Amino acid sequence: MTTLTLHSPLDMHLHLRQDAMLKAVAPLSAETFAGAVIMPNLVPPVDSLERLKWYREEILAAAGREDFAPYMTLFFRAYTREELEAAKPHIIGIKLYPAGITTNSEGGVSQIDQAEPTMRLMEELGIPLMIHGESNGFVMDREAEFLTIYRRLAERFPRLKIVMEHITTAAALVLLNEFENLHATVTVQHLIITLDDVAGGMLNPHLFCKPIAKRPEDREALAHAAVTAHPKLCLGTDSAPHPQHKKECCGCAAGVFTAPIALQLLAGLFDEHDALDRLQAFVSDNARRIYDVTPPAKAVTLAKKPFTIPASYGEVVPMWAGREIPWSVVGA
């Protein structure tokens, strides 16, 4: 039986929510990941050091194990130098949401220009900027339209580390290669599905997320970049738990839940491309280098052995619930 051991896999974009949902999903990520970048879009958002420290404690308690590092982010707003200097030792970066684009991002930045003084300080202090890069335009064009803003920021802040979060288009990869200070995360689902899987047959709310899955040529470009271990690209699952009743309803919330099955799905994808030897870079080594982090030691062993994705994890339905996939986690 083919097996593969990954060392300290990292999820560089993760939603853990709060309270009961946090308690339900944090252990699922902690089981197979050595660390994760935690999104700050709670209600209200995590935009103070005090709230961030509280949230980190909540996550550690919920995860319930020592070998899982929550890499905390602040929600972007206008921060003072003093605030940023105080926060820096506690954060891996600051997450910027353009206003109103995604779940709980109503407080995001509506005018990128107003954000520049804070970005200047972040550049000076060496704090990475993570961005949900979508315009308010037509759903299939939102990321492409935002690329001009990425370009402008990359040019204006050449020493600022900018992470294009959850990229979904071939065009974003082209831009990624153009600027040294741009980096990117990509989700599991955007390596595997297209809009066809969301709305081409039956409508599938469990594959509906923002940014929405794009065209086949986009998926192919992203999968190619992942399986060739593009050095500026890391896994960020954007795994986002919503209770089943918020997904299977008249106005379904955006977000795909993949945390507990991400590594199994990726092993399958990389195996298909004869690229299992590059999975370690995609799920850990690239991130360690880009973000300069040293995660807890953790070995996760996968085997080419069929695994049936559970119908649900508590009240959360995962991507491809009930489907059999070729790879399993056999030791973590």
Next chain:
Amino acid sequence: MTTLTLHSPLDMHLHLRQDAMLKAVAPLSAETFAGAVIMPNLVPPVDSLERLKWYREEILAAAGREDFAPYMTLFFRAYTREELEAAKPHIIGIKLYPAGITTNSEGGVSQIDQAEPTMRLMEELGIPLMIHGESNGFVMDREAEFLTIYRRLAERFPRLKIVMEHITTAAALVLLNEFENLHATVTVQHLIITLDDVAGGMLNPHLFCKPIAKRPEDREALAHAAVTAHPKLCLGTDSAPHPQHKKECCGCAAGVFTAPIALQLLAGLFDEHDALDRLQAFVSDNARRIYDVTPPAKAVTLAKKPFTIPASYGEVVPMWAGREIPWSVVGA
């Protein structure tokens, strides 16, 4: 108060289903329409004269009024000359579904070439061919990819009246203008919504249909053609009732239910474009000329008076349930 009286509105593409659903929805169409082209995609399909006559009686009984004409269609298969000659007085046309594209179309035609002998007979006998024109490709490209097949059929069968059903793209309008023997229907929703309304905010299963709503420039081109009363374009609502539990679920069925609100929505759209005087052509006169039918006399009066779309009609949730729209039916 602004009012408008429409004479014998016609819905040139309608799904009425069977049994309890037929009894629930047929009266809703019969209330404001003088006739409708009835889709034959029952299970099993309506592909014999005997079954068609039975279905017509069921519809007349369910509609329960004299001033509603069901224009019957047969489901496309290889028919003999004798079958077509016998069917001709009873049908308005034959509906072709490429295999597996939409609800209950599993028996559709997979190889267009195999269909040509029957099409040749239809051309000779003067029986219109209605087509659900989508390829098996990427969901946003399916109609555009099918245009080459429309083109080929239009060229090979110059005297066959071909109706491109429920067109959704600007490209289909370009083709419509290129061939005299091509005609088209368009739904209410494709004049009003884009993919943004289906999946740009929350996912909205009640706006999910096949073909899926396309880009803003497509919607604009279609609305322009409708409000200028393009002479080869008629209303065909494609109103498709599914019970609520088949829409608000994990794998939601395709179809938007608009029959009871179609004329009110159209009055609003045409009013916005200062084109109320062209609505009669779009909802009736064009169809009478294209299909050579004389519908029952029926006057339907609308007024610019707010109307709140019901939350449901029986177990069917309509488009924009609960929303207030500016026009009402005040007499039918």
